[in-house]
Amino acid sequence: MFDDKKVLFSGMQATGNLTLGNYLGALKNWVDMCNDYMTFFCVVDQHSITIRQEPAEFRKRARNLLTLYIAAGLDPEKNCIYYQSHVLEHAELAWILNCYTYVGELQRMTQFKDKAAKHADNINAGLLTYPTLMAADILLYQADLVPVGVDQKQHIELTRNLAERFNAIYGETFTMPDIWLGKKGRKIMSLQDPERKMSKSDENPNASIYLMDDPDTVRRKFKRAVTDSIGEVRYSEEQPGISNLIDIYCSCTGKSTEECESEFRGLGYGVFKEAVGESVVSVLQPLHERFDELSKDKAYIDKIIVENADKARYYSEKTMRKVRKKIGFPERPKI
Ligand code: TRP
Numbered sequence: 001m002f003d004d005k006k007v008l009f010s011g012m013q014a015t016g017n018l019t020l021g022n023y024l025g026a027l028k029n030w031v032d033m034c035n036d037y038m039t040f041f042c043v044v045d046q047h048s049i050t051i052r053q054e055p056a057e058f059r060k061r062a063r064n065l066l067t068l069y070i071a072a073g074l075d076p077e078k079n080c081i082y083y084q085s086h087v088l089e090h091a092e093l094a095w096i097l098n099c100y101t102y103v104g105e106l107q108r109m110t111q112f113k114d115k116a117a118k119h120a121d122n123i124n125a126g127l128l129t130y131p132t133l134m135a136a137d138i139l140l141y142q143a144d145l146v147p148v149g150v151d152q153k154q155h156i157e158l159t160r161n162l163a164e165r166f167n168a169i170y171g172e173t174f175t176m177p178d179i180w181l182g183k184k185g186r187k188i189m190s191l192q193d194p195e196r197k198m199s200k201s202d203e204n205p206n207a208s209i210y211l212m213d214d215p216d217t218v219r220r221k222f223k224r225a226v227t228d229s230i231g232e233v234r235y236s237e238e239q240p241g242i243s244n245l246i247d248i249y250c251s252c253t254g255k256s257t258e259e260c261e262s263e264f265r266g267l268g269y270g271v272f273k274e275a276v277g278e279s280v281v282s283v284l285q286p287l288h289e290r291f292d293e294l295s296k297d298k299a300y301i302d303k304i305i306v307e308n309a310d311k312a313r314y315y316s317e318k319t320m321r322k323v324r325k326k327i328g329f330p331e332r333p334k335i
Helices: 020-036 055-071 089-098 103-107 110-118 125-140 150-170 215-223 240-253 257-263 269-296 298-327
Strands: 007-012 038-043 080-083 145-147 178-180
Touching: 007 020, 007 125, 020 038, 020 055, 020 145, 020 240, 020 269, 038 055, 038 298, 055 080, 055 269, 055 298, 080 298, 089 125, 089 298, 103 110, 103 125, 110 125, 110 150, 125 150, 125 298, 150 178, 215 269, 240 257, 240 269, 269 298
Parallel strands: 007 038, 007 145, 038 080, 145 178
Antiparallel strands: none
């Protein structure tokens, strides 16, 4: 809570190619929710260096992600859109929280275990303390609500534990954040294996729709999407492929599951898949146009970056002044 307004905080990493799943499951929800909160949407670039990044490519991806936040419909005059690395308080609070976090708590995190197995040659300390940096992101802004994917649930629970632990020692300092897992908690699944989540890093290029895919690629991937032999457009557990396509169609058109089922009753999968493809194209095309336009306006994006980092710093300093004082750090001379 800041200035009597509820705060919503979320962030994304600029690694890999963003998918339709990232858009429908995260960005689009942020846009739908942003009017009811004071919001902070962060490009969490400091989290990304727990895995090696190629510097030039990394810088470009981070800027593209920040631009995409705006292209998706988040007005940067109203929503604070910024880079994590521009606000030093994130790293400062992360260090402090590390001193209130048990190594055992971090070692238990499933994401740490997965990433450690995947990058066995680089199990760096940052990979282990990734969740305390994430907790710092959230607690710095006194966030009330944090929309994230279900894979981040454990990290939010840790954040809540840390807030509670710190508040118990020093008195009320941090707002207790709530997790928001999305409408009905449904995920967008792979088009080739609908039992698996649509992923940024799938080896099969037909499995994921990338946000930057051109219209023909999108249409082709939907034509090839895996379905079943039942032959009915119906939302059911026996039809994971079709159910996923229904979710995508409803998300893109705003229609309900029932409306979708009756619209395609008796029409066959070919017609349905084509319609799903078109519904996605009609969402992605304006997104591409806005993205291209914004990308060309370098001065505008630069100005947003400076102004919003200032705003983020203003609010994070409010929290940090309290934190430093409560811990007992010496007062800072005015600079
Ligand atoms: N760890 C999150 C993810 O991979 C990204 C993230 C970092 C985040 N800090 C955050 C999300 C704070 C929400 C709030 O999806």
